[in-house]
Amino acid sequence: xxxxxxxxxxxxxxxxxxxxxxxxxxxxxxxxxxxxxxxxxxxxxxxxxxxxxxxxxxxxxxxxxxxxxxxxxx
Numbered sequence: 001x002x003x004x005x006x007x008x009x010x011x012x013x014x015x016x017x018x019x020x021x022x023x024x025x026x027x028x029x030x031x032x033x034x035x036x037x038x039x040x041x042x043x044x045x046x047x048x049x050x051x052x053x054x055x056x057x058x059x060x061x062x063x064x065x066x067x068x069x070x071x072x073x074x
Contacts, residue, residue: 010034013026014030028057048064
């Protein structure tokens with residue numbers, strides 16, 4: 001995905017969350033996109049919000065824990 005596509009996707013996710021802030025899947029996808037852009041603080045916030053909405057999402061818990069481990073190495 002190119003930079004412009006990433007920026008377009010980011011804008012779409014943010015707009016979608018304005019309309020439906022309780023969509024856990026969109027928060028998760030936003031987090032994955034933010035991680036790919038190395039925006040780690042925002043990634044963590046998006047993952048936390050997704051898990052608040054869908055706390056049994058084991059895949060997302062794994063992604064969040066991997067991010068935390070990666071940040072602790074830095």
